[in-house]
Amino acid sequence: AQSVTQPDIHITVSEGASLELRCNYSYGATPYLFWYVQSPGQGLQLLLKYFSGDTLVQGIKGFEAEFKRSQSSFNLRKPSVHWSDAAEYFCAVGLNSNDYKLSFGAGTTVTVRA
Amino acid sequence: NAGVMQNPRHLVRRRGQEARLRCSPMKGHSHVYWYRQLPEEGLKFMVYLQKENIIDESGMPKERFSAEFPKEGPSILRIQQVVRGDSAAYFCASSRDRENTEAFFGQGTRLTVV
Numbered sequence: 750a751q752s753v754t755q756p757d758i759h760i761t762v763s764e765g766a767s768l769e770l771r772c773n774y775s776y777g778a779t780p781y782l783f784w785y786v787q788s789p790g791q792g793l794q795l796l797l798k799y800f801s802g803d804t805l806v807q808g809i810k811g812f813e814a815e816f817k818r819s820q821s822s823f824n825l826r827k828p829s830v831h832w833s834d835a836a837e838y839f840c841a842v843g844l845n846s847n848d849y850k851l852s853f854g855a856g857t858t859v860t861v862r863a
Numbered sequence: 864n865a866g867v868m869q870n871p872r873h874l875v876r877r878r879g880q881e882a883r884l885r886c887s888p889m890k891g892h893s894h895v896y897w898y899r900q901l902p903e904e905g906l907k908f909m910v911y912l913q914k915e916n917i918i919d920e921s922g923m924p925k926e927r928f929s930a931e932f933p934k935e936g937p938s939i940l941r942i943q944q945v946v947r948g949d950s951a952a953y954f955c956a957s958s959r960d961r962e963n964t965e966a967f968f969g970q971g972t973r974l975t976v977v
Contacts, residue, residue, distance in 0.1 A: 753905060785968070792867055793954065793968035839905065847961055849896050850922070853905030 751776035751842045755854035762830055763862050770825040770857050772840030781843040782823040783851065784814055788836040796838075799823060800846050810834070835861040867892075867957050868937075869969035876976050882942040882949070884972045888957030895938040896966060897930060900952040912938060945976045 752775045762768050774780055781800050785793040797808025804816040814825045823840060837858050841851040868887040876882050888895050893914050898906040911919040912932035923930065927945075932938040942949055952973050956966040 755905075787968075790970065792869075792970045793956075795965055841905075849911050849919075849956075849961075849966065850908040851906070853898075853900075853907070855903055855905045 751780065751844070751852045753840050753842050753852050753854035755838075755840055755857050757857045758855070759858045759860070761860045761862060764832055765829050768825075768827045768830045768834070768859065770838050770840075770859070772823045772825065772854060773821055774823060774840075774842045775821065776842055778844075780823075781846055781848060782814075782816060783841040783843065784808065784812070784823075784825050785839045785841065785853075786810075786836045787839070787856075788833075793839065796825070798846075830859075830861055832861045832863070835859055867955055867967050867969035869953075869955050869972050871972060872970060874972055874974045876945045876974065878946060878976055879944050882945050882974055882976075884940040884942075884953050884955075884974070885937040886940070886955030886957075886969060887937040888955075889967055892957035892959050892967075894958045894961060894966075895932050896956045896958075897938070897940050898954045898956070900954065900971075902951070906954060909940075942974075945974075947976050950974055950976045 754773045783798045784796040787793045797806050799806045799816045806814050837856045839856045840854045843851045895912045897909040900906045908922040910923050910930045927943045929941045952971045954971045956968045958966040
C-alpha cells in the first residue's frame, strides 16, 4: 500500500523568503502525486499534481514541486512567500489520476512572520 | 457558486451519543467522498457515494458508521454510539464525475467526543 510522510510538522518563514515543504512517498509503481493547501476556514484546495512527464510541475499561487524518483520525494517550493500562504499543506499519493483513495501525509503547518 | 459545504463546523458529543455530519456537494456534482483525519495523521478515505448508491465503503469502520447520499438533500455521515477515538476532523469532497475530474473539498467537521 502507498504511504506519505511529511517530516516537518510546522515551519515558520519570513514574508518574502523562500519556502520548501518536504514530502516522501512509498509506492512500488509510478505514483500519482498531489499537493493540497488548506487555508484557515477553507476547504482543501488542489495546488498541483504530477502524473508523468516533466518532473518539475507548476501549480497555482506561484508554487512548484519537483518529483525525484531516486529519492521518492515530491517537495513543494515557492521562491517568495506571502502572508496569505500561511496555511496547512498536505501531500498525497494515489494509484492513478482520479484515485479517490488518496493517501495523505499528516500535513505541514506554515506560519508566515512579517 | 458555493463550494462544498459541510456542517456543522464543530460538533461536540458525549460518549454513546450519535453524530450526524452533513455534506452538500458543489452544484452539478453527483459524486461524494468522505475522509477522516485522526490527530497527527493524514486524511484517510472512508466512503465514496453517488446519488442513492454506495460505490466503495472499504474505508469505513465495520460498526457504528454509516453514510448515505439521498436523491434530494446532503450526504450524511452517521456515527452511532460515539467513542473518544472517533474524535477527528471529517472531510467531504465532491466531483462532477469519476473521469479526470478534480475533487473539491469542504472545510471539514471537527468532532470532539467528551
